[in-house]
Amino acid sequence: MLILNHKQIENLISPSEVLEAIEKAFTFFHEENFEMPDRMHAHYKDITLLLMPCFTDHxxxxxxxxxxxxxxGIGKPSIYGSMILNDAxxxxxxxxxxxxxxTAIRTGAVxxxxxxxxxKETSQTVGLIGTGIQGFTQAIFACSVRPVKKINVFDLDExxxxxxxxxxxxxxxxxxxCSLKSSEELVRESEIIICATSSEKPVVPDDIKLLQNKCFVGIGSYKPNMREFPDSLFSLIQNVWVDTPFAAKESGDLAIPLQKKLLQENQVKPISNLVANGEFDKSETTFFKSVGMALFDIVVAEYLYKKAIKENIGTNIIL
Ligand SMILES: NC(=O)c1ccc[n+]([C@@H]2O[C@H](COP(=O)([O-])OP(=O)(O)OC[C@H]3O[C@@H](n4cnc5c(N)ncnc54)[C@H](O)[C@@H]3O)[C@@H](O)[C@H]2O)c1
Structure with a gap:
């Protein structure tokens, strides 16, 4: 069994290879060429444990x-994890x-x-709310798909x-x-706004004029009581593009607007439709919401494993 540690994973494949793996995962999703049981959320005190299995052909x-x-608060990252990859x-x-x-590289690529x-293909400014682990890879990967010249960042923790x-x-x-003092300023000064916080209340201001003609990406909320986007966003968008349909149930960013009837179920669409058909959403204000899924992990893990074998990286152990 090959062990790949944090540094080896960070250095093994480039952002463009991770992006290629994620597009492949979206194609599997579109073609229903995988088996993914619902992920299990177990809660105990402050900890949420996610168990995320997935099968592909190989x-x-x-x-x-x-x-x-x-x-x-105690100087440790919010997320710990391990993944076991098996022969199918x-x-x-x-x-x-x-x-x-x-998780950090695949979520950056998602x-x-x-x-x-x-x-918009010409977007040069990105605004990032939430300067944690995910925020870092979100910023790096955003630069590999758009000609980004400036990244505005904001976090409650100075x-x-x-x-x-x-x-x-x-x-x-x-x-x-560029570090900014408020999310208002950040949204005003950015064309693409990415939220990667653990907030339970919207971090983007509820100001319809400020939100017009922007592209929003939601990464942080994965529970019904977590929310990063305000009500007014839903009067500006035609669709919410999701990485996986269970985002509508799992994330308060969609579950709350659906409950309030600010959003209809038929407006929630998988982004795999766009990836598979090579189409683009050209609406003025757009929104992509991610909660992640095991299919991304398995496909990126496959890329990492194959490259590690080819380049003789990692530590072999016998269990
Ligand atoms: N979509 C996915 O696939 C996916 C994958 C991994 C993690 N996540 C989620 O993304 C979120 C961020 O994860 P992380 O590992 O970067 O966590 P993290 O704890 O490293 O970073 C979160 C950051 O958000 C900031 N923050 C919290 N509330 C804020 C607010 N109201 N305004 C501004 N900043 C605020 C915190 O100060 C912190 O810097 C978590 O909720 C995590 O569960 C999603």
Whole structure:
């Protein structure tokens, strides 16, 4: 069994390879060429444990992820995880991958796939609310699909915001990384707005004029009581593009507007339709909501495993 750690996963494949894997996963989704039981959410005190299995023709696997939003308060990341990749025919375990690193790169690529299909091709400014682990890869991957010149960032935690700007600037030396004092200013100054927070209340201002003609990407909310986008967004958009249909139930970003009848069920559409048909949403205001799914993990894990074998990366162990 091959073990791939955090650093190895970060360095093994490029953003364009992760994007290719995610587009392949969306194609599997569109063709229904996979088997994915509903993911299980188990809660105990502050911890949510997600068990995420998925089968494709050549591989199957399970990602186990724990989320504790209080961890940053004690200097630890919110998300820990591990993924076991198995051979689809024999069931033999092939690899154990660091699930946090896998999640960060695949979620970055999922957000960027949304941006590719629903934002204006000329977009040069990105606004990022939430400067955590996901925010970092969201910013990096956004730059691989649009000619981004400036990234505006905002977070409630000023210290985190400062460190984030320094780190992101090192990764993206040719992009102007700018820390802002409010989400109002951020939305005003950005064409694409990505939210990657653990907030329970909308982080984007409820101001219809401010939201017009922008592209919004929601990454953070994965529970019915979590929400990043305000009511007024739903009077501006024609569709909500989702990475997976269960986003409508799992995320308060969709479940609450559906309950309030600000959004109709038939407006919630899988973005895999756009990916498979090579179509783009050209509406003035657009919205992509992601909650993630195990199919992304399994396809990206397959890319990582195959490349690691080819390049002799990782540690082999016998269980
Ligand atoms: N869509 C997906 O596939 C996917 C994948 C992984 C994680 N997530 C979710 O994305 C969210 C972020 O994950 P992470 O690993 O980056 O967490 P993190 O704890 O590293 O970062 C979250 C950041 O949000 C900031 N924040 C919280 N409330 C805010 C507010 N109201 N305004 C501004 N900033 C605020 C926090 O200060 C923190 O910096 C979590 O809810 C996580 O569960 C989604």
């Amino acid at each position: 591989f199957f696997g399970t990602k186990l992820v724990s989320v504790n939003p209080k961890n940053p 025919k024999s069931g033999e375990p092939l690899a154990l991958l660091n699930g946090a690193a896998l 957000g960027a796939t949304g941006i590719k299909y629903i934002s 210290n985190k915001l400062k460190d984030f700007v320094t780190q992101l600037q090192k990764h993206l030396p040719s992009v102007d990384i």
